Every structure is written in C-alpha cells, then in structure tokens.
Amino acid sequence: EPEVTQTPSHQVTQMGQEVILRCVPISNHLYFYWYRQILGQKVEFLVSFYNNEISEKSEIFDDQFSVERPDGSNFTLKIRSTKLEDSAMYFCASNSLGTDGYTFGSGTRLTVV
Amino acid sequence: GEDVEQSLFLSVREGDSSVINCTYTDSSSTYLYWYKQEPGAGLQLLTYIFSNMDMKQDQRLTVLLNKKDKHLSLRIADTQTGDSAIYFCAESTGFQKLVFGTGTRLLVSP
Numbered sequence: 001e002p003e004v005t006q007t008p009s010h011q012v013t014q015m016g017q018e019v020i021l022r023c024v025p026i027s028n029h030l031y032f033y034w035y036r037q038i039l040g041q042k043v044e045f046l047v048s049f050y051n052n053e054i055s056e057k058s059e060i061f062d063d064q065f066s067v068e069r070p071d072g073s074n075f076t077l078k079i080r081s082t083k084l085e086d087s088a089m090y091f092c093a094s095n096s097l098g099t100d101g102y103t104f105g106s107g108t109r110l111t112v113v
Numbered sequence: 114g115e116d117v118e119q120s121l122f123l124s125v126r127e128g129d130s131s132v133i134n135c136t137y138t139d140s141s142s143t144y145l146y147w148y149k150q151e152p153g154a155g156l157q158l159l160t161y162i163f164s165n166m167d168m169k170q171d172q173r174l175t176v177l178l179n180k181k182d183k184h185l186s187l188r189i190a191d192t193q194t195g196d197s198a199i200y201f202c203a204e205s206t207g208f209q210k211l212v213f214g215t216g217t218r219l220l221v222s223p
Contacts, residue, residue, distance in 0.1 A: 033210065043156065043201060045210040056210055091156060093211075101146060102211060106155035 002026040006092050006105035013082055013112055021077045021108045023092030031095040032075045033102070034067065036060070036088040043091065049075065082112045115139040117204060117214035124220045131189040133217045135202035138183065142204040145178060146211065147187045150199045159187070159200075189219075197221045 005024040013019050025032050034046040047057045047067055054067065066078045075094075079086055092105045116138045125131045137145070146161040162169045162176045162185075169176045175188040185202055199218050203211040 035211075035213075042215050043203075043211075043213040045212065048210055058210075093156075101144075101158045101161050102205075103158065104148075104156040 002103070004092055004094055004103050004105035006090075006108050008108060009106065010109045011111070013110070015084060015112055016081050018078065018080050019082055019110060021079075021090050021092075021110070023075045023077070023105055024073050025075055025092065025094035026096070026103055027073070029094035029096045029103070031055075032067075032069070033093040033095070034077045035091045035093065035104075037091065037107075038088045046077070046090075079110075082110075084112050086110060087112045115142075115204065115212045117202060117212055119200075119202060119214040119217045121215065122218050122220070124222065125192050127192060127194055127221055127223050129192055131187075131192045131196070131219055131221075133187045133189075133200050133202075133219065135185040135187075135214050136183055137185065137202075137204050137212075137214075139204060139206070139212070140183065141206050143206045144204070145176075145185050146203045146205070147174075147176065148201045148203060148213075150201065150216070152198075156201070192219075192221050194221045194223060 007022045032049040035043050037043045045058050047061045048055045068076050089107045091107045093102045095102045119135045147159040148156045160171050173190045177186045199216045201216045202214045205211045
C-alpha cells in the first residue's frame with residue numbers, strides 16, 4: 001500500500017538553529033500538507049500546498065516557516081531560528097482527487113533544546 | 114471558525130462496544146474522518162463518511178452522522194485491547210485542511 005515517508009523520525013536541534021523536515025508524498029497525489037502536534041495536544045494544521053504554491057496557511061505558519069517542493073518527489077518544511085515551543089511532532093500528509101482520504105506520514109519528532 | 118470537540122476519555126472492557134462521539138461546528142463540512150493514533154505513532158485513517166450519508170459500516174466500525182445536530186460517532190464492536198489508542202475525528206471541505214478534534218483516549222481493559 002502506498003505510503004507517505006518522513007525523515008528523520010526524530011531530530012534534536014539547538015534553539016536558534018534552522019531545521020528542514022522532509023517528506024515524500026504518495027506519487028500520484030497532488031495536495032500536500034504539514035500538521036503539527038504538540039505533546040498531548042490536538043493535531044493542528046500548518047499549511048497546504050497545491051500546484052507548486054501555498055493554497056492555505058494557518059496563523060501558526062508565520063515567516064519562521066517555509067515549504068518547498070524542490071523536485072518531483074520531496075516536500076519539505078523549513079523552520080528558521082527554532083524556538084523551544086517549536087518542539088512537537090510534525091506530520092506530512094497528501095491527498096488525491098479521489099475520496100480515499102488524507103494519508104499521513106509517521107511523523108518527525110522535533111525537540112528544540 | 115471551525116471547531117471540533119470530543120470527550121477526552123473512554124474506558125471499556127474487552128468484548129464490549131465502544132462509542133466515541135464528536136461534534137463539529139462547520140456546516141459546510143463535506144467529509145468527516147476518524148483517525149487512530151497509537152502511542153508514539155502516526156495517524157492511521159480508520160474510515161470516513163461523506164456528508165450526505167447517515168451511516169457507514171466497515172467491519173467492526175460503524176460511523177453515524179447526524180448532520181442536523183453536527184454530531185458524528187464511531188462505534189467499535191467487540192472492542193479488543195489492540196484498539197486502545199487515541200481516536201481523532203476530523204472534518205474538511207473537499208481538499209482543504211483537516212480540522213481535528215481534541216482526541217478521545219480509549220482504554221480497553223481485559
């Protein structure tokens with residue numbers, strides 16, 4: 001069964017450093033998303049991406065964040081100058097034109113120290 | 114804005130049925146989903162229902178949708194210890210963002 005792949009599974013970074021979280025969505029999907037889940041809290045929408053541009057972003061997704069689809073397969077989330085409160089699980093998801101729902105990756109646990 | 118609410122905790126005995134409830138506010142929701150999250154793991158899609166449906170059954174899972182009351186429920190028949198997890202309901206309109214509920218932690222005891 002096709003899956004969304006995220007790397008790394010866990011990343012520890014110093015406060016103020018930049019991190020790039022990577023995702024390989026399902027190959028025939030056209031819509032891509034990033035969500036985050038702070039420990040013990042609900043899953044929050046960050047950004048959606050379609051046709052090589054951001055289609056929607058939340059108020060969380062400020063200038064500190066950026067997304068890119070550098071080639072035909074990868075979808076990345078860059079967090080500049082990380083803060084302690086950026087520590088969370090970050091999930092990538094993709095969706096197709098069908099009705100089979102969003103497929104999520106297994107997540108990247110980001111720990112900012 | 115959109116809001117999705119769930120009860121926080123449910124405890125059942127193995128073999129019983131579990132019913133997890135969810136309410137949402139966005140009347141334009143097109144699809145409603147149930148996701149399962151096991152400890153330290155990602156989000157597994159269990160089932161979804163289109164907003165013009167009242168019910169959907171998939172093996173041990175039954176989803177009921179009351180669109181008038183904006184109420185969604187997930188019934189798990191013959192609940193097993195392996196069903197212990199956090200269950201999230203979520204809603205979307207087409208390919209827009211998913212809005213998740215707070216999650217219900219289901220504990221199944223032997």
